Amino acid sequence: MTDIHDFQGNILCNTSSVLGEGPTYDPDTDTVWWFNILGKELHELNLSTGRKDVHSLPVMASVLARVDAERQLIATEEGLFIRDIGTGELTFYAALENDKPENRSNDGRTHISGSLWIGTMGKRAEMQAGAIYHVAGGKVTKIFDGISIPNSICFSPDGSIGYFTDTRISRLMRVLVDPQTGLPAGEPIVMVDSMEDPGGIDGSVCDADGYIWNARWGSGFVDRYSPDGLRIERYRVPAMQPSCPAFIGKNADRLAVTTAWEGLDEDARSMQPEAGALMELGITVRGVFDPVYTL
Template identity: 55%
Template sequence: MTEKTVAFSGTTVEAPACTLGEGPTFDPHTGTAWWFDILGKILFEYVLATGAIRQHPLPAMGSVLARVDADRQIVATEDGLYLRRTGTGATELVTPIEDDNTATRSNDGRVHQSGALWFGTMGKNAETGVGTIYHVARGTVTKLYSGISIPNAICFSPDGAIAYFADTAVNKLMRVSVDPATGLPAGDPEVLLDHSGRDGGIDGAVCDTEGVIWNARWGGGCVDAYSPDGEHLLSLKVPAGKSTCPAFVGTDAGRLLVTSARERMSQDQLERDPKAGNTFILDHPVKGRFEPDYLL
């Protein structure tokens, strides 16, 4: 892997540090970024233009949010998909998934261009192989891949014909052809990038307008950029070792917002990594794109 590292340049969002920050996304209709503290059962709302920040309690551990329309959002949680009213914060469980399994929770996910949601579950203590990656379209749930330990890096090529995902415990970025009209796999997954044995783990990812995959590296304190062929292009440093997931933000989707975690860090580790759990906006320009709405 050719290493080209770009030093951190950006801002730290004035928001409380997360134990496990994850699932950032951006709503261009309102100029608002959203992300989760999974373990704290908190949804953060951040208005880019003003810096206003709000914290919303959730009924369960949540990790993925997608816009439905101006008044509603879908939130993937430990017991399924909740419909959330943006005006009141009221939530309603509309698609139960693993609601009878108290040992698992949701993790990474993203909406495909067809309006279907891919998201993964995992053990609450990262137990080996107890997670699953699902496809959910208008409430219909399809199990895609089982035996997953830590589902991550779910994102899609600009034309909607390729899906990417990873099991961080295996540390290989996978790619699979999908039907652009449905988001369902149209072939078998293959390894795009083998990161096993290297520093840090493959975590959350987004794919830009040119097909470049921007992947947060857990334990690496950076966001790595990979070409559609798996070539490492560069690494953008962030001032927290456990970087978890990026999202395109801004009026032109031209910047990256990156979440991080401080889960299971000792006091000594926190003193050496004082911004662990914070959320950052990087100055480095990117050619991002906005997420599609989830279709109920």
């Protein structure tokens, strides 16, 4: 039986994002970063001071990776850019499907090798229009193709296993990965098949014990899966469209989750006024920080 827990957490930031996504945490500055993709915004929340900033972007962006104290790598609809944290200036880094202007970036995450996996999708979620790419040292390599809505990209703590999904199909895939390079070392297999369940598998993170925490879009739950694919716990959130979790706090022992109100009519939004907020589950976890990206 799956244990179901009511929401015991809190709202970290009630700035309402149309499509909140891509949360990550910088332990050096105690800062949570996340995107409002459709609003072309990068959000910044310092947990120590409570200071909140919203940075306008010229493009839709979805994933941020730490590089060093001064720089970040961000994935956007127009490719990969280095962002200067102090000034916000974007410098082009690498092309990502520059022959497909109808696509944009979506879910992604850094690997312990210092590489990045980044997914793309059609701006209208066209069938099988996207792919997942491996990025290392500026070199972009397509590793999985024909994906409609790439999500759930995360890795086991030792970097030997990668996970991903196509939210439209809602099967969580598992693939062996070379810990030294972050490249796939085998063919993906289905680990979780949840096509028959309400909602769809969205963003995920993998904790220090190899358990996968998944935001289930359209269900109002954050689910916890064992390393062998059993859903063992469900945590309610006061928004039906949670999009991606992130380990936060100086010890990576807290869990935040982005949410969205994209596609909701007025009645649906009135029923869930917190939709689009950044939430914390209010539980203690054994998380790990996202690795830095190596230029």
